[in-house]
Amino acid sequence: MPSSTDSLLHGTWLVTGGCGFIGSEFIRQTIAAYPHVNIVNVDSLSYAASPERLAGVGGVGGVADSPRYKFVKANIAHPQEVQSAFAACGTNGPTAIINFAAESHVDRSLFTGVPFVMANTLGVQVLLEAARPLVQKGSCKRFLQVSTDEVYGDIAPPHRSVETDPIHTSSPYSASKAGGELLVQAFIRSFGFPAIITRCSNNYGPWHWPEKMIPLFITRLMAGKKVPVYGDGLQRRDWIHVEDHAAGILAALLRGRDGEIYNFDGEVEIDNLSLTKKLLALANRDESFIEYVKDRPGHDRRYALDSAKSQRELGWKQKWTLDAGLQQTFNWFVANRSWLDKVLDEKYQQYYAQQYDVR
């Protein structure tokens, strides 16, 4: 364990992107598990952010009222806004920075990569520069960059990516995330920054924004609509429940070694078609609800991660099986139609039409 762990557990953590799907789960777990940690959630409230994730709608959450939680609306790509967010952490600033803030949808990045470079690359540099004086004076102990398995690119079977594998990106999304990682590596090398990078496989779970495959397919099946499977549907992904991912990030933050990279996966590799069939079964629909659509340009065929290092060094282990996690996620979406009704607004319908109707 790093000597900084105790001091980390008594201070204020700056969490960026905390109104997002994964960041909000991290905040829920932190507030529940660490009574001496305060959280400042910095979020720009872009389209996929949802403060309800922290307000406890749907029987999960409810941390927004905690005296240990504060929200600051700010964009990490804007240095002045980041300074105000740091000031909200108190006179010494944050003791740890956990960077979830990101644009994350590959298909959107293929329309325009500019917001991706702003958030995922420039935003990281701004945060690093803001953190540097605090790291130098010793008040900021850790900088954790939440990254993705997509930086490894397409992986031929049977290999599973390990942390020392090269970066080989395919989409503007993954390239922008790789750019952010490289900037963190530069700070580790140049300034001895106490930073950690985590790379995770595809997440799923409650509160997931319905543009990603699993929540998109669930919401369409709930509405009696077909699901758009790209290409032949034989692309393979490794799915992890968002609770397991957030627990992994906490483990890396508290028990990881400075300068290291940690993979997290769900130990479930499955092709999209087989996954689709599981969702059809949950929704009680038959295969006539599958619609094969034109493939995504540059579509990575397979991602697969090896999380042995995280299991060994951090004592972390996935808890969810895919079948149990999908059932829980499906039930959650059915029980939380009111959130969905809010999310599936006119802007969302425009996105869907742009993405799917003219493929």
Ligand code: TYD
């Ligand atoms: P996605 O959830 O977008 O995650 P990522 O591209 O980051 O892995 O997609 C998961 C897989 O599902 C991916 O292989 C693309 C595929 N997919 C479809 O077949 N149809 C869809 O409508 C979407 C959104 C994804």
